[in-house]
Amino acid sequence: MMPHLDLLYVDDDPDIRTIVELALGLDPAITVRTAASGKAAIASFVTPDAIPDVVVLDVMMPEMTGPETLAALRCHPLLRETPVLFMTARGRDADIKDYLALGAAGVILKPFDPLRLAAQIRTCVGRAELLPDP
DSSP states (O other): OOOOOOEEEEOOOOOHHHHHHHHHTTTTEEEEEEEEEEHHHTTOOOGGGGGOOOOOOOOOSSSHHEEEEEHHHSEEEEEEEEEEEEEESSOOHHHHHHHTTTSEEEESSSSSSSSHHHHHHHHHHHHHHHHHHO
């Protein structure tokens, strides 16, 4: 049995948020919450119970990009160690290396396969848990 994951997905596109919710809903061991922006995501972390096991960020968002949101999450004392993944259509090797260098635990490319999304996220989270503490 797979361990339960409490996941926060952040994307400004409501259609993509819905698709991700439906796709991850296929895995009964994943609870999905969504936010429409990086600012909304950060504002949702008001109690320790609100801290997710993993955060998945769209890279290109208005007001606060995915990388800017990641930087803000790393300043939050309860989120410093939380695995953060990026989801993006920018799949050039250089872009992916940049996202990983920022501290992302993984990068999932758009368009993604809804039937494989949960497994992709679990794979990235599993790799992040194997990394030594900084």
